[in-house]
Amino acid sequence: MAKHDTTLFWFRRDLRITDNAGLYHALKNESKVLPIFIFDTEILNQLDDKHDKRVDFIHQSLAKLKGELEQLGSSLLVLHGNPVEIYSILQPKAVYCNHDYEPYAIDRDFAIKESLAKQDIPFHSYKDQVIFEKLEVVKDDGSPYTVFTPYSKKWKAKLNNFYLRSYLTEKYFSKLIKIAPLPFPTLEEIGFEKTNAVFPERKIQLKIIESYHDTRNYPAVNGTSRLSVHLRFGTMSIRKLASIASQKNETWLNELIWRDFYHMILWHFPQVVTQPFKPAYGFVEWRNNESEFQAWCEGKTGYPIVDAGMRELNETGYMHNRVRMIVAS
Ligand SMILES: Cc1cc2nc3c(=O)[nH]c(=O)nc-3n(C[C@H](O)[C@H](O)[C@H](O)COP(=O)(O)OP(=O)(O)OC[C@H]3O[C@@H](n4cnc5c(N)ncnc54)[C@H](O)[C@@H]3O)c2cc1C
Known part of the structure; x- marks a missing residue:
């Protein structure tokens, strides 16, 4: 397949168009940049609970990001799959992104960089996080x-x-590819459900x-x-x-x-x-008592501050730092 003249900017843990190091370098150095996000099945397939607040947050943030890009006459390509396989099919001019420091992400990025290099496609990554x-x-x-x-x-x-x-x-937004709005998968289409989280x-x-x-x-x-x-x-x-x-x-x-x-x-x-x-x-020899663990998870230990924290977490997805210290110790 012939290489495209389009450069991809790959959003990961940097879901914003302002003050984004990798996006800045992509726009500054290249002439036609298409932003992309991949719902990574290597990560998502490990999540048993399909009402996942993180996935919901990402989905909502992408909708906002896509809207902002469309205001600028561009759009966001949202894919669902294994990034290594996806990049083995795409033939961009170059790929830009920001560093991700998690071991899985480091290995994934290394594999993608190596495979793109074989096709003379550069992979540039920057400190942003x-x-x-x-x-x-x-x-x-x-x-x-x-x-x-x-x-x-x-x-x-x-x-x-x-x-x-x-x-x-923003100095270089004119380098974003001009394109009609691209499709946006629903949460259900990627195997997840809306949650009750209020972010x-x-x-x-x-x-x-x-x-x-x-x-x-x-x-x-x-x-x-x-x-x-x-x-x-x-x-x-x-x-x-x-x-x-x-x-x-x-x-x-x-x-x-x-x-x-x-x-x-x-x-x-x-x-x-x-x-x-x-x-x-x-x-450390843990007690490993399944029913005690379950009571802790549900906020039913009988210790009011612990139970309040665990219930806050279950209800809202958030727990105050001081209470995290207590429930975890
Ligand atoms: C047992 C335990 C588990 C925790 N798990 C997480 C976690 O999974 N993810 C997480 O981001 N934080 C974690 N923290 C740190 C901290 O509790 C949360 O970052 C904080 O409560 C988030 O609320 P905030 O945004 O209002 O933070 P603020 O108090 O306003 O702090 C600002 C930001 O600083 C960072 N921060 C604050 N405290 C810490 C810390 N101790 N270590 C690293 N970064 C910090 C966070 O990004 C936070 O948003 C944990 C703390 C404890 C004691």
């Missing part, structure tokens, strides 16, 4: 930090405006950020940003949030640094996906 990644904040001897406080000190010392600068994708708004509430250090530890107070879902799927830019944090509230900035810290840990120590970070904890 975090402020500092991989080896950018390490100990003086070059090894990764495993303790947060010294990591956060080095992180803050390294931070400057360069790392917080926004990628002005937090994609909005920074400055009043909450300003008093975050005072209010964040009170579960009954609406005192945290509720932006975790937007950070997870990239519907908001970490650069924008870190920039606000660095001006408004150092305690909140520390939370965003924790997020970078764990991304860094995941990249250096991918075994944490299935094993304890400290190997000794692998030898």
